[in-house]
Amino acid sequence: MNKYCSSCGVEMPAEAPQCRSCGAIQDNFVYKSRVAAAVIAFSTGLFGIHRFYLGQWWGIFYLLFFWTYIPMLVAIIEGIVFLATSQKVWNDKYNRGLSLGTEKGGVVVIVPLVFIGIAMVGIIAAIALPAYQDYTNRSKVLESKLVAQQLMPAVESYAFERQQWPRNLEQLDIAAPRTSDNVGSVEIDAGVIIVAPAASTGIAGALVYIPKAQGSSIVWDCTESTIDKRYLPADCR
Ligand SMILES: [Zn+2]
Numbered sequence: 001m002n003k004y005c006s007s008c009g010v011e012m013p014a015e016a017p018q019c020r021s022c023g024a025i026q027d028n029f030v031y032k033s034r035v036a037a038a039v040i041a042f043s044t045g046l047f048g049i050h051r052f053y054l055g056q057w058w059g060i061f062y063l064l065f066f067w068t069y070i071p072m073l074v075a076i077i078e079g080i081v082f083l084a085t086s087q088k089v090w091n092d093k094y095n096r097g098l099s100l101g102t103e104k105g106g107v108v109v110i111v112p113l114v115f116i117g118i119a120m121v122g123i124i125a126a127i128a129l130p131a132y133q134d135y136t137n138r139s140k141v142l143e144s145k146l147v148a149q150q151l152m153p154a155v156e157s158y159a160f161e162r163q164q165w166p167r168n169l170e171q172l173d174i175a176a177p178r179t180s181d182n183v184g185s186v187e188i189d190a191g192v193i194i195v196a197p198a199a200s201t202g203i204a205g206a207l208v209y210i211p212k213a214q215g216s217s218i219v220w221d222c223t224e225s226t227i228d229k230r231y232l233p234a235d236c237r
Contacts, residue, residue, distance in 0.1 A: 017096050025098060032094040038082040042115030045075020050082075054094055069126070072119060079115075137203055137231040140182040144195040145233050147186055148209050148222075150177045151193050155211060156218045165191025165211065193220075203231060 001014040007024030017029035025031075032054055041050035048062025048071060062071035082090070091099050154174045158166045166172050169188045177186055184198040185206075196206035205226035211218045222236035229237050 018098055025100070029096075029098065031098070031100050034082055034085065034087060034090045034094075037094075038079040039115060041075040041079030041082060042119060045079060046072040046119075048075075050075060050078065069123060072123065076116065076119060134230055137201070138233075140197055140201045140203060141207065141227060141231045142233060143180050143182045144197050144207050147177050147179055147183050148193045148195045148207055151186070151188065152209070152211075152220060155188065155191055155193065159191065159211065159213075159218065197227070203227060207232075207236065 002011050003014045004010065005012055005019040005022060005024060006027055007019060008022040010019060010021040012019055012021075015028070016026065018025050037050050037053055040053050044050070046062065046066045046069070048059030048066075051057075051059025051062060062075065065071055085093075087099065091097055151169075151172070151174075154172045155166055158172060166188055167190060169186065172188065179186065182198050182201050184196040184201075185194075187194040191211045193209040193211075194206050195209075197203040205228065207222055207227060208224045209220045209222045210224060211220055222233070225232055225236045227236075
């Protein structure tokens with residue numbers, strides 16, 4: 001199949017990107033920018049978009065494994081390689097040896113750096129935010145633990161005096177335990193102390209401290225607590 005040059009009208013192969021006669025770049029030729037490829041790699045390389053941009057189907061592997069963040073590291077390295085590649089080598093590889101002039105130098109340095117920065121912040125946020133969330137949730141649960149600990153001596157002395165567990169909080173005849181915004185309900189049920197974090201913390205379940213007579217003393221077991229293990233004090237896990 002032949003066609004005619006869009007510039008000089010000479011007959012030429014349909015798939016040829018450039019006219020041999022007048023040198024005009026043909027409409028069917030899509031120039032692959034080196035800088036654009038690098039910028040895409042730095043920004044959305046996690047999903048393999050730079051590979052799709054370059055017409056490479058195996059960008060799909062980036063897409064499949066984006067959740068591991070490994071494609072992002074690969075893409076950042078590839079972006080750096082793109083920038084380090086000379087325009088001539090790049091054009092030979094991706095533009096069938098054709099050139100649309102040299103790409104601007106300033107953009108080459110600044111834009112990718114901005115995207116590296118954004119990518120780094122993204123990675124750090126993705127790792128650090130859940131860790132920070134766990135940390136704050138643990139400290140909120142700790143406030144419930146402190147409330148439970150306030151009640152333990154009262155439950156113990158009640159049990160020693162009457163040889164039975166207090167049925168509820170009222171039986172203890174003590175001032176209401178000091179709580180905080182992060183502590184929801186405080187209950188005693190047959191000696192068992194149950195303290196639940198406030199609903200506003202978003203932490204489901206409760207700390208459950210079960211008293212057990214051990215010789216002449218009482219030990220407290222909180223391994224039956226119903227809060228997510230990630231947020232429990234170490235001795236309750
Ligand atoms: Zn021509």
